[in-house]
Amino acid sequence: MDSRQLNSFAGELETTLDLLGALVAEVQQSPTQQPSGRVQELCTTLSYRPNLAGFSKVLLRAHAEIAEALGGIRLTRETIKAHAVQPIHDTHDKLKEVTSATESAAIEMLNGLDRTLATIDELQKATASTSHSVAEGFDALRAEVNQLYNCLQFQDITAQQMRGAGQLLNDVEARIEGVAALFDQAMGGAAEPGPGPNQSSREVLSFNPDATMRDAGARQAQIDAAFQVARQSDSETPGCLRNGMVR
Amino acid sequence: MKCMVVDDSATMRRIVVNALKSIGYEECVEAENGAEALEKCDPSIDLVITDWNMPVMGGLEFVKNLRANPPYAKTPILMVTTRSVKEDILQAVEAGVSSYILKPFTPEVLKEKIDQILSLASGSA
Numbered sequence: 001m002d003s004r005q006l007n008s009f010a011g012e013l014e015t016t017l018d019l020l021g022a023l024v025a026e027v028q029q030s031p032t033q034q035p036s037g038r039v040q041e042l043c044t045t046l047s048y049r050p051n052l053a054g055f056s057k058v059l060l061r062a063h064a065e066i067a068e069a070l071g072g073i074r075l076t077r078e079t080i081k082a083h084a085v086q087p088i089h090d091t092h093d094k095l096k097e098v099t100s101a102t103e104s105a106a107i108e109m110l111n112g113l114d115r116t117l118a119t120i121d122e123l124q125k126a127t128a129s130t131s132h133s134v135a136e137g138f139d140a141l142r143a144e145v146n147q148l149y150n151c152l153q154f155q156d157i158t159a160q161q162m163r164g165a166g167q168l169l170n171d172v173e174a175r176i177e178g179v180a181a182l183f184d185q186a187m188g189g190a191a192e193p194g195p196g197p198n199q200s201s202r203e204v205l206s207f208n209p210d211a212t213m214r215d216a217g218a219r220q221a222q223i224d225a226a227f228q229v230a231r232q233s234d235s236e237t238p239g240c241l242r243n244g245m246v247r
Numbered sequence: 248m249k250c251m252v253v254d255d256s257a258t259m260r261r262i263v264v265n266a267l268k269s270i271g272y273e274e275c276v277e278a279e280n281g282a283e284a285l286e287k288c289d290p291s292i293d294l295v296i297t298d299w300n301m302p303v304m305g306g307l308e309f310v311k312n313l314r315a316n317p318p319y320a321k322t323p324i325l326m327v328t329t330r331s332v333k334e335d336i337l338q339a340v341e342a343g344v345s346s347y348i349l350k351p352f353t354p355e356v357l358k359e360k361i362d363q364i365l366s367l368a369s370g371s372a
Contacts, residue, residue: 211329
């Protein structure tokens with residue numbers, strides 16, 4: 001190949017690359033796998049160039065594959081949106097609803113227990129002169145009611161657990177939104193802004209995701225022992241807790 | 248005896264107040280968070296019972312703020328929380344908590360801890 005042929009080939013190649021650049025941009029915009037008029041035009045142009053005559057077939061195949069890949073990306077992004085982000089959001093809302101419903105129910109039960117205690121007090125006053133066994137009966141009834149009050153602590157603890165699960169869902173939702181945004185960026189679109197981190201970090205302060213009803217007695221005994229040691233260390237050497245001497 | 252109960256859960260405040268009444272503490276001031284508690288606090292309060300995890304101002308910050316005020320330097324403070332990690336207990340002691348109870352608690356444990364810290368407070372007064 002002499003220098004004239006080389007120059008001619010380089011010119012054709014440069015033109016072809018420009019056309020390919022324009023084509024790739026066009027394929028990104030095109031939702032179908034059918035070659036557009038511009039692709040057909042490019043293939044026709046190529047067929048007239050002796051050095052690149054076979055390139056049009058490669059180009060058509062590449063166009064079809066790129067279009068298919070982009071279609072797949074679009075579908076994946078829409079699938080993620082439809083089957084992950086929205087259901088997670090809905091589940092979070094349902095958890096909030098459960099928390100709200102159990103709180104309302106617990107408050108209603110507490111109101112009922114308040115009325116029950118008041119009734120017990122009135123009945124006990126009205127029957128003050130009756131037998132000792134009746135008075136004992138009232139005391140037993142009052143103890144039962146107080147026990148029911150105590151059982152309602154479950155609402156606070158399960159609410160904290162549900163808020164913990166809700167926060168986890170928020171985090172997963174934000175991550176999936178982030179992945180979906182990556183697809184948007186890959187296809188040349190603008191990424192939608194995800195949920196800000198401030199909301200979840202504020203929520204962290206108002207609940208303990210590790211809250212549990214389990215082994216309360218045994219855990220209280222451990223707490224008492226640890227509290228005793230910490231208190232003693234702090235009184236003997238103030239500031240030692242901050243410096244990690246008790247750990 | 249006048250108590251202050253600080254918890255963001257209305258259910259828990261009701262339960263604690265009822266438990267206190269059942270053991271003879273009739274007068275209770277309630278607050279939803281540390282900031283509200285600081286506003287409502289007055290030196291006539293004999294005992295403070297506070298949760299840890301609360302919005303606006305949490306229990307630990309509330310205790311530190313309260314202890315920084317001379318009138319409350321020795322007020323008995325009971326932390327009632329679900330947090331049970333050793334580091335939490337160290338932080339609570341350092342902040343100035345007098346005793347620590349895990350949720351869910353029984354009225355017996357509540358009474359035992361209150362008796363302990365009140366006798367310590369009267370002994371050191």
